[in-house]
Amino acid sequence: MPPETQSGMSLTLAAVQTLNGLQLGVLLFLVAAGLTLVFGVMDFINLAHGVQYMMGAYFAVAGYALTSNFLAALAFAVLGSLALGLLLERLVFRRLYRRSHLDQVLGTFGIIIFLNELARTVWGATPRTLPVPEALSGSILLMDGLLYPVYRLAILAAGLVVAALLYVLVRWSRAGMLVRAGASNPRMLSALGIDVDRLFAGVVGFGAMLAGFAGLMAAPILSVGSSMGDDLLVLAFVVIVIGGIGSIRGAFVGALAVGLVDTLGRSFATDIFKLFLAPAAANEAGPALASMLIYILMAGVLFFAPSGLFGAKTA
Amino acid sequence: MTARAAEDRPPEAPALPAPAGTRARALGRLLVPVLLFAAFAALPAAADALGQTFLVSFATRVMILALAAMSLDLILGYGGLVSFGHAAFLGIGAYAVGIAAEEGLTEGLAVFPLAIAAAALFALATGAVSLRTRGVYFIMITLAFGQMAFFTAISLSAYGGDDGLTIWGRTEFLGGTPLEDDRAFYFVVLGCLAACYLLARAIVASRFGRVLQAARQSPGRVAALGLDPFAYQLAAYAIAGGFAGLAGALLANHTEFVSPAYMSWHRSGELIVMVILGGMGSFHGAILGAIVYLGLEEALSHLTEHWRLLFGPFLVLVVLHARGGLLSLLPVRPRDG
Numbered sequence: 015m016p017p018e019t020q021s022g023m024s025l026t027l028a029a030v031q032t033l034n035g036l037q038l039g040v041l042l043f044l045v046a047a048g049l050t051l052v053f054g055v056m057d058f059i060n061l062a063h064g065v066q067y068m069m070g071a072y073f074a075v076a077g078y079a080l081t082s083n084f085l086a087a088l089a090f091a092v093l094g095s096l097a098l099g100l101l102l103e104r105l106v107f108r109r110l111y112r113r114s115h116l117d118q119v120l121g122t123f124g125i126i127i128f129l130n131e132l133a134r135t136v137w138g139a140t141p142r143t144l145p146v147p148e149a150l151s152g153s154i155l156l157m158d159g160l161l162y163p164v165y166r167l168a169i170l171a172a173g174l175v176v177a178a179l180l181y182v183l184v185r186w187s188r189a190g191m192l193v194r195a196g197a198s199n200p201r202m203l204s205a206l207g208i209d210v211d212r213l214f215a216g217v218v219g220f221g222a223m224l225a226g227f228a229g230l231m232a233a234p235i236l237s238v239g240s241s242m243g244d245d246l247l248v249l250a251f252v253v254i255v256i257g258g259i260g261s262i263r264g265a266f267v268g269a270l271a272v273g274l275v276d277t278l279g280r281s282f283a284t285d286i287f288k289l290f291l292a293p294a295a296a297n298e299a300g301p302a303l304a305s306m307l308i309y310i311l312m313a314g315v316l317f318f319a320p321s322g323l324f325g326a327k328t329a
Numbered sequence: 330m331t332a333r334a335a336e337d338r339p340p341e342a343p344a345l346p347a348p349a350g351t352r353a354r355a356l357g358r359l360l361v362p363v364l365l366f367a368a369f370a371a372l373p374a375a376a377d378a379l380g381q382t383f384l385v386s387f388a389t390r391v392m393i394l395a396l397a398a399m400s401l402d403l404i405l406g407y408g409g410l411v412s413f414g415h416a417a418f419l420g421i422g423a424y425a426v427g428i429a430a431e432e433g434l435t436e437g438l439a440v441f442p443l444a445i446a447a448a449a450l451f452a453l454a455t456g457a458v459s460l461r462t463r464g465v466y467f468i469m470i471t472l473a474f475g476q477m478a479f480f481t482a483i484s485l486s487a488y489g490g491d492d493g494l495t496i497w498g499r500t501e502f503l504g505g506t507p508l509e510d511d512r513a514f515y516f517v518v519l520g521c522l523a524a525c526y527l528l529a530r531a532i533v534a535s536r537f538g539r540v541l542q543a544a545r546q547s548p549g550r551v552a553a554l555g556l557d558p559f560a561y562q563l564a565a566y567a568i569a570g571g572f573a574g575l576a577g578a579l580l581a582n583h584t585e586f587v588s589p590a591y592m593s594w595h596r597s598g599e600l601i602v603m604v605i606l607g608g609m610g611s612f613h614g615a616i617l618g619a620i621v622y623l624g625l626e627e628a629l630s631h632l633t634e635h636w637r638l639l640f641g642p643f644l645v646l647v648v649l650h651a652r653g654g655l656l657s658l659l660p661v662r663p664r665d666g
Contacts (some may be wrong), residue, residue, distance in 0.1 A: 031619050059465050109642045109649055115465050117410050120605055121648040123598045128641025137633050247613065248594060251469040298487055305480035309473055313458045316470065 026160045031281045032274065037166055040173025040202075044228035046253040046265040047180060047248055048221025052124055053242055054197040054260030056111050062102065062121040063225055064247025065129040070095045070226025071233040071242065075142045078109045082319050084147035088230055095226020096219050103218040115277040126244070133240040141237035143232075158190050169231050176224070177266055184262055193217060198282065209264025258325025267323060278326055362526065362613040369519050373512060377630025386583075387627065389515050392522045395619035398603040399522075399529055399612045400572030405601065406534050406567050406610035409545030414455070414475025415600050417490045418448040418570040420592030422577020423481060427494040427587035437500040437508075444578035445571045456563050475597050482589035493588025500582055508582055518579055519540070522616070523573055528598045531614050532568065541565050602644060 049063045072093045077090025106125060110118045150165040184190035192213055195203050204210045229242075236242065253272050257264025284300025291299060314321060369392065376384040397419050404410045411653025416613045425444035434440060455474040459467055479648035488494050499508040508514045532538050544551045544558035551558045590596070599622065625643075 053465065055438050095538065104566065106645055106649075107412050110338075113648075115468060116368060116601075117403075119411065119468060119598075120601065121645050122604070124641045124648065126641070126643030127644065131635055131637035133640065135638065244594070248472060252473050255466060255473070299486075301484035301486070302481050304476050305484045309477040312470070312473060316458060316466075319561050321466065 016154075017131060026294075027281065028278075029157065029160055030162065031277050033166065033170065034269060035274035035277030036172070037273070039168045040170055040177065041232055041251055041269035042246070042253050042273055043171040043269035044224045044231075045172060045252040045264050046257070046269050047177075047262055048224045049230065049250050050254045050257070050260055050265045051193065051217055052221050052253070055193055055200070056196075056214055058107065058111050058223075059115055059118050059122070060107065060218075061119055061247065062129070063221065064127040064243035064245075065126050065133075066095055066099060066222045066225035066243070067229040067232075067246055068238075068240065068243030069129060070229025071236075072137055072142070072229075073226065074233050074239055075137070075144050076145055076293055081159060084145075087144065088227075090227045091230035092223055095207065095229070096223045098220045098226075099222025100215060102222075103215045107218060108211070108214070125137060130240045130244070141239040143237055144233035146234045161304075162218035162255070165234060171237075172231060174226070180224075189216070232267040233234050249308070250262055252312050254322070256312055256322055256324025260321075261322070264322055264324030269305055271311065275311055276304075276308050279304040283307070333376055337369040354522065358611075361391070361540075361617075363540040365613055365616055366519075366526075368525055369522075372426050372595035373515055383516055384649055385511060386639045389511075389518050389583055390580075391623050392616075393516045393583060394527055394603065395616040396518075396522050396579070396598070396659035397573050397576040398600050398607075399525065400617040401567040401600050402604045402609060402612055402615040403572070404562075404565050404569045405530055405531070405604055406615075407538065407545065408541050408562055408566050408567065410460075410562060411554075412566070412569075413457075413468050413594065413597050413601070414471035414473070414478075415569075415573060415591050416594065416596035417475040417478035418452055418573035419577040419580065419600075420449045420478060420482060420587075420589070421451050422574030423587040423591050424488070424494075425574070426500060426578045427496055428488055430498075430500075431488060434499070436499045438499050440574065441578055445574045448574025448577060449567045449571035452573075453563065453567040456570075457569075460559055460562050460566065471613060473596070475592060475594055479589055479592040481592070482525040482592055489588070491589065493586055493590070496581060496585045496587065498583065500578075518583075521575060521579060526577070526612055526616070529572070535559065535563070542636065551572075553657065606647065 026053070036249060045067050049060060050067075050156065052058055052060050052063070055101050073094035073217045074087040074091035077094075078084065078087040080090075086319060102125060106121060110121050114123075146163075146165045150168045153161045153163050154167075192203065192208060195208075196210065196213055196217075200210055201214075232242075253268040254265055255268075256271060257266070257268030280301070283304040284296055287296035287303070319325070352472070354467030369388065372388050373385050376388075376477045400418070401412065401415045402544035404412055424441055425447045429435070429440045429443060433441075455471070459470045459474065462470055467538050485656065487531050495552055498606075499506065499514070502508075506513050508517060533542070540551060540556055540558075540561045544561055548558040551561075575645040576589070580591065605618070607616065626636070629639055
């Protein structure tokens with residue numbers, strides 16, 4: 015293979031992987047945003063946030079099975095997640111806000127065990143799929159030799175739009191003002207006559223909706239299984255630890271960083287190791303290091319900023 | 330050492346008139362563990378008498394996970410550090426046995442110290458980063474490091490990768506294979522559990538243990554006394570990692586198989602559940618918690634394949650309503666320190 019073609023190919027590969035990384039980043043952001051909002055306002059660590067993403071994907075699959083319409087699946091995913099979030103808030107979360115973080119972790123862990131098993135019971139152990147919507151199927155030529163699926167670009171665009179809307183909402187709307195006030199002093203807010211219980215329920219419901227939306231968007235490119243929320247939850251934790259707990263901006267920066275580092279690391283670590291290691295050793299060391307990269311990134315960030323890049327709270 | 334372990338109260342505690350119940354508590358601290366260990370010692374004979382020999386294997390598993398839960402209680406109950414990545418230490422201990430066997434090293438006098446050292450070193454390295462943070466950051470970071478170990482194990486394609494690694498025979502000792510006999514292995518595990526229990530109690534009763542508990546209650550005051558809370562917590566974290574590494578080495582020998590699933594964060598969560606079920610801050614509580622958790626899992630899974638549908642809500646109810654764990658429901662409260 016002549017050298018130009020090879021470097022041309024690896025440039026294309028790099029561009030594709032960068033897009034994939036950004037796309038993982040926006041999905042992570044949608045999940046991490048809810049997690050960080052809930053923590054910022056209620057000082058509540060919600061492990062069950064990952065299963066909200068999983069349930070969102072399943073709601074979408076169920077909605078599509080009933081209607082064969084992607085928009086209906088979208089409505090199912092978003093409204094179903096919202097309802098589930100409000101139900102969980104009412105039944106369990108509400109009783110945990112004032113409890114220790116340990117109790118919160120355990121209580122929401124119980125919910126994960128229940129919902130994961132429920133998904134397995136209702137939808138079976140074999141993974142489900144959601145077809146890519148007609149209008150967004152196919153690929154487009156982004157640059158010479160780079161054909162990229164439209165749907166993946168749509169995920170990226172939708173994620174960025176939601177992120178921008180969220181920013182505007184938190185920054186300039188009355189609800190956003192209450193959320194920010196709740197994060198800095200919930201008791202004062204309550205004393206000023208704001209119904210804090212409703213605010214808290216609203217924040218949880220909204221976060222669940224974002225996670226469910228992320229689940230829906232991921233469903234056509236991943237297989238929908240009962241463990242999909244577990245892996246993503248830990249990544250979302252890494253994101254908000256890097257970004258600083260309670261900070262939407264931090265979650266955005268952290269999510270893109272984690273998405274890019276993880277995706278690019280997995281595709282290039284082995285090749286980079288081959289530059290100075292024997293191929294066999296590189297094939298072993300590459301994947302191992304690639305799977306550690308985001309945690310190393312996290313450890314590095316924490317070493318210099320123990321409460322994350324944009325962390326206001328040091329709880 | 331036994332005498333010292335039984336004497337949990339610091340010797341210089343002020344000689345106030347004993348409040349009602351103190352004697353009952355002291356009795357509980359002595360009685361509950363004695364009964365627990367007596368039951369474990371008698372179990373194989375009882376299993377034979379009842380013709381339920383599978384109980385021996387089940388109880389071996391219970392004791393191994395009890396050892397892991399106990400090690401978690403050292404940092405969680407006494408140190409106040411909510412570590413959500415404890416299964417990684419267990420898994421590293423197990424992988425040390427598996428990888429050593431794969432490379433032809435099966436001598437227990439080398440393998441067991443290797444497993445303990447590997448887990449303790451991982452705890453030391455990750456603890457040094459994690460302990461710079463507090464509260465919920467600490468929970469998330471330990472969770473993330475646990476997950477890092479999990480994904481690293483998956484990527485080890487030379488050692489089974491995702492599928493795990495079968496171990497072709499239990500660890501040897503001086504050329505012999507004493508662990509191959511399930512009954513003998515049971516008593517080895519029981520011996521390890523008992524020795525670690527006494528050692529752990531000696532640790533929390535020592536000056537080191539008292540500083541560790543003081544650092545949980547008020548790191549500022551510990552620092553004001555000229556002691557570095559970070560150093561004590563890090564040492565405790567590494568010790569707990571070492572204990573869990575031993576449990577992992579025993580687990581690998583028990584199942585003769587290691588897999589990344591040993592390190593999944595669900596396993597870490599289960600270990601926390603065991604500690605909480607038994608009541609934090611008492612090592613026999615952790616043992617009791619392991620018995621209850623695994624017993625419940627066994628009983629419910631006979632009832633239905635989807636036993637988690639019952640267990641999840643049960644856990645939520647325990648968190649909401651039984652705050653001191655199951656031992657708090659006994660008339661003698663074991664909470665010490």
